[in-house]
Amino acid sequence: MRRRFNRSVVHGGFWYRVYDLVCLLSPLPVRLISLFNRKLARALKGKRGGADRWEIGMGDERRCVLLHVASYGELEGVLPLIDRLQNTAGLRVALSFSSPSAEKAVLSLPGIWARGYLPYDQLYRQLRFLARIDPSVVLISKHDIWPNMIRAARALEIPAFLINANFHPGSRRTLPIVRSFHRTFMKNLTAVWAVSEADARRAEPLLPAGTKLLAVGDTRYDRVRRRADSGRERFGDLKEALQPGPVFIAGSSWPPGEGICWQAFASIRRDSPEAKLIVVPHEPTREALERNSAAAMSHNLKLRLFSEWTGGRVEEPVLLVDRVGVLADLYAVGWAAYVGGGFGRGVHSVIEPAAHGLPVAFGPHRHVSHEAGLLLEAGGGFVVKTTDDLEGLWRTWLDDPERYRIASVAAGDLVRSREGASDRLMELLEPYIG
Numbered sequence: 001m002r003r004r005f006n007r008s009v010v011h012g013g014f015w016y017r018v019y020d021l022v023c024l025l026s027p028l029p030v031r032l033i034s035l036f037n038r039k040l041a042r043a044l045k046g047k048r049g050g051a052d053r054w055e056i057g058m059g060d061e062r063r064c065v066l067l068h069v070a071s072y073g074e075l076e077g078v079l080p081l082i083d084r085l086q087n088t089a090g091l092r093v094a095l096s097f098s099s100p101s102a103e104k105a106v107l108s109l110p111g112i113w114a115r116g117y118l119p120y121d122q123l124y125r126q127l128r129f130l131a132r133i134d135p136s137v138v139l140i141s142k143h144d145i146w147p148n149m150i151r152a153a154r155a156l157e158i159p160a161f162l163i164n165a166n167f168h169p170g171s172r173r174t175l176p177i178v179r180s181f182h183r184t185f186m187k188n189l190t191a192v193w194a195v196s197e198a199d200a201r202r203a204e205p206l207l208p209a210g211t212k213l214l215a216v217g218d219t220r221y222d223r224v225r226r227r228a229d230s231g232r233e234r235f236g237d238l239k240e241a242l243q244p245g246p247v248f249i250a251g252s253s254w255p256p257g258e259g260i261c262w263q264a265f266a267s268i269r270r271d272s273p274e275a276k277l278i279v280v281p282h283e284p285t286r287e288a289l290e291r292n293s294a295a296a297m298s299h300n301l302k303l304r305l306f307s308e309w310t311g312g313r314v315e316e317p318v319l320l321v322d323r324v325g326v327l328a329d330l331y332a333v334g335w336a337a338y339v340g341g342g343f344g345r346g347v348h349s350v351i352e353p354a355a356h357g358l359p360v361a362f363g364p365h366r367h368v369s370h371e372a373g374l375l376l377e378a379g380g381g382f383v384v385k386t387t388d389d390l391e392g393l394w395r396t397w398l399d400d401p402e403r404y405r406i407a408s409v410a411a412g413d414l415v416r417s418r419e420g421a422s423d424r425l426m427e428l429l430e431p432y433i434g
Helices: 007-011 015-023 026-035 038-046 072-088 099-107 122-135 146-156 176-184 197-206 218-233 238-244 256-272 287-297 327-333 353-354 372-378 389-399 401-416 422-434
Strands: 063-071 090-098 112-116 135-139 160-165 191-194 211-216 247-253 278-280 303-305 318-320 338-341 359-363 381-382
Touching: 007 072, 007 146, 007 191, 015 026, 015 146, 015 176, 038 099, 038 112, 038 303, 063 122, 063 287, 063 338, 072 135, 072 160, 072 422, 090 278, 099 112, 112 176, 122 353, 135 247, 135 422, 146 176, 160 422, 176 353, 191 197, 197 211, 211 238, 218 238, 218 287, 218 327, 218 353, 218 401, 218 422, 247 327, 256 278, 256 372, 256 389, 256 401, 278 287, 278 327, 287 303, 287 318, 327 353, 338 389, 338 422, 353 372, 353 401, 359 389, 372 401, 389 422
Parallel strands: 063 090, 063 135, 090 112, 135 160, 160 191, 191 211, 247 278, 247 338, 278 318, 303 318, 338 359, 359 381
Antiparallel strands: none
């Protein structure tokens, strides 16, 4: 389809000129940094060539929706929406991503019409990219907004939407200069659909009058509920193999949190010899596996690698997961969870264990996680700062089954009460894709 071209959008204004200059000057320093950062090097290699390197199927008369995600985590959250776009609305779906963490999952996802790394965010590249894909709408999940991508969409008169949008308290986007920049490029969005009323209120100062704003919910809740059901089926045998004691899961763990988990579990194990611990590093690198193996040895705890379990009872007190992509389902075997990231840049997904009815502990840096705040308010989430905090929490639940039950129910109910965002998004998209 030959599209109209709105030349007035191309000029962009002062902040776009600054951004374009940064994009022009950044390739060399970024390439130098990539020499020491394997993940960045992979991303740069994937972006090279733009849409010419995309895997694109045969075109047909169906409308196309371009959906962009930053990484594997964002991809997981929009899978229910992709399912509805493909199977309910009968649309072609093009899927772009920024991080190598999403590459394998995107390339293996069935039914996707076109897929690949989002090209470098230079206006001429984004115009070429969108002209080739020719979507009816562009959907961007969470926060991975690229200014020239949405400027190109507006220039080509393609509606662009930010979905599952979260704007956490204290975000640097509220600073005067940053806010001015955001208002400049977010005018190219047709609408922002936030995960909650509170996030919508925080987004309002960042948006110009022409950008619509609505609280819709988060499709991730639909996904984790589905994963909870599949996890019970997938790991039913493992749950039986870990019985009869409580199973603590340290998910998406990093060194600071691992330290308090190991110490808390070692202490509890002395009084509850049937208790088990499952450690799932955020990335099961060789260094992460060696680090946790050394921790087990220092606490005189026997350990088995997850890949070595082929059935039968797990006698070892610790199971160390050395595979990716299993954590969301693996929470099905747990009794309580600790989720990592809260001693670093921010806590990882807390609603994955909550969907299984696990009360969830996490570190103090939880403000970037909207879900962590909701769990705290509901009584299913708990901040821990020290080993004593975590051990005290776990011992309280072991000693008082009613307090454990209340926390467990609160966690599960929070997820169940927030399902349905995928259906609401489909209703809002109807005028653009129908």
